[in-house]
Amino acid sequence: MTVHHLRARLAALDTQILQQRRALDELEQSRSDVERELFATATYDVLTLPVEITTEIFLVCHATGPSLLLPHGKHHGTPAPLVLSAVCRGWRTIAHATPALWDSFRVDFQKFTSNTEAADILIDSWLARAQPHPLSLELQCLEVQGSFASVKALTHRWSQQIRSLTLVILADVHELGFDLAAFPILESVMLCCATSISPSIPVGVFQNAPLLHDIQLGWSLYPRQFQFDWEWKRLTKFSGKLDSMELFALAPALVELTCTFLPALDASLVVTQHLTLESLTVADDDGDESLDVLQYLTLPALRRLDIFDSKDNHDSLRLFLARSSPPLISIIVEMNEVCLDQWRKSLLIVASTLERVELHGVHDSDAHQSLTDDFIRPLSDKCLTIQSLTLKSAGECNADILMRLLYALSNRALKSFTFLWDLPPLLEQTAYENEILDTLSGHLCRLSRAGMDIYFGTEDKNYITE
Structure with a gap:
């Protein structure tokens, strides 16, 4: 082919390419026109839902807890109400007309240190949409200057509408002037304040809060540091440190x-009876040496007991249960492997009512053997009411021992079994039990198919499925 023909052919191809590009541009323009028209006229299924259903969907999106408010421009973790309001005009109208979406939030005022006025505007516009719903506020201020004034102004401005209040402040709480403000619907308060409050000079707070019945004190705060004008006899729930037995008489x-029990030197430590307490959690203190509070209590109405305490208190537990004879249905304890027999004696006292047992800290196969032969099996012979058993272990598992335990309990009232390790379990261990030789996984699946609810693995993953 001559040079002339080749040049003619190249020119023809260039012309065809140009024509195709023009056609493509026309098609893209047509598509944009149709898309624009579609967006202007189309109705999406989600937008045709009744307002009531859309509102319920919004509330489910918001149900995970109080929203964290951040300064403008920080989009990480944008609260659900603001995200929903930004989708379209219809959703914004529904969201702004749903007070329950705006009745709670938490804010760290240190995030607004450069512009506290912006924080006040954002918070007030948020809360205005919540009216007339009761409010649940979580406020943190670890700097006294600047933002502390915003915390004080906010709580006073909305005091009539606050039902639940959490305060983490690096200052004495009396500086907020709560003794002067009225909190007519306040029910629950959590206070973490500076420790400069003198124990010998009680601080007056919430003097006009007739419904307050739930108090939580954090850091190094004690009940006697606060003077409440509302009557202590209304208190139904308390969480914090105790330095005496006075609370049981006052409430x-x-x-x-x-509670964590850290008694003062002058505390009177006689055995105290309380007739209405149904749930007691004894926590271990991370710093000071706490004292076993069970040896000073008689609780005949107790239904739930959780002992997260590293001390060897098996003897006081037995004496406490014998003294109280409570209708206990749930107990969580840190196990002492040397004293399993003492633990068994303790739980046999409440065997006729006990439904849920959770044991922490059984660390090796020898302990599992002792747990089965000296603790669980004798307990199961007399206690037919245990429906849920949880064992938390950091050690290895002996498949034969564990299967002996589960098959022994499978014909009892037990409906749920949980075994948690720090590391993934070895499911291919073999065990001969109930006249069946199978892997640990096989036995557990068989028990699961028979009706037992089994969780077997780590905190994050259940390795047993039917």
């Missing part, structure tokens, strides 16, 4: 208590 209606 005869107390139902739920979570």
Whole structure:
């Protein structure tokens, strides 16, 4: 082919390419026109839902807890109400007309240190949409200057509408002037304040809070550091440190208590009876040496007992249960492997009512053997009411011992079994039990198919499926 023909052919191809590009541009323009028209006229299924259903969907999106408010421009973790409001005009109208979406938030005022006025505007516009719903506020201020004034102004401005209040502040709480403000619907308060409050000079707070019945004190705060004008007899729930037994006398209606016991030198430590307490959690203190509070209590109405305490308190537990004779249905304890027999004696006292047992800290196969032969099996012979058993272990598992335990309990009232390790379990261990030779996984799946609810693995993953 001559040079002339080749040049003619190249020119023809260039012309065809140009024509195709023009056609493609026309098609893309047509597509954009149709897309624009579609967006202007189309109705999406989700937008045709009744307002009531859309509102319920919004509330489910918001149900994970109080929203964290951040300064403008920080989009990480944008609160659900703001995300929903930004989708379209219809959703914004629905969101702004749903007070329950805006009735709670948490804010760290240190994030607004450069512009506290912006924080006040954002918070007030948020809370204005919550009216007339009761409010649940979580406020943190670890700097006294600047933002502390915003915390004080905010709580006073909305005091009539606050039902639940959490305060983490690096200052004495009396500086907030809560003794002067009215909190007519306040029910629950959590305070973490500076430790400069003198124990010998009680601080007056919430003097006009007729519904307050739930108090949580954090850091190094004690009940006697606060002077409440509302009557202590209304208190039903308390969480914090105790330095005496005075609370049990002041709060005869107390139902739920979570405490660490750090008695003062002048505390009177006689055995105290409380007639309404149903739930007691004894926590271990990370710093000071706490004292076993069980040896000073008689609780005949107790239904739930959780002992997260590293001390060897098996003997006081037995004496406490014998002294109280409570209708206990749930117990969580840190096990001492040397004293399994003592633990068994303790739980046999409440065997007729006990439904849930959770044991922590059984670390090796010898302990599992002792747990089965000296503790669980004798307990199961007399206690037919245990429906849920949880064992938490950091050690290895002996498949034969564990299967002996589960098959022994499978014909009892036990409906749920949980075994948690720090590391993934070895499911291919073999065990001969119930006249069947199978792997650990096989036995557990068989028990699961028979109706037992089994969780077997780590905190994050259940390795057993039917």
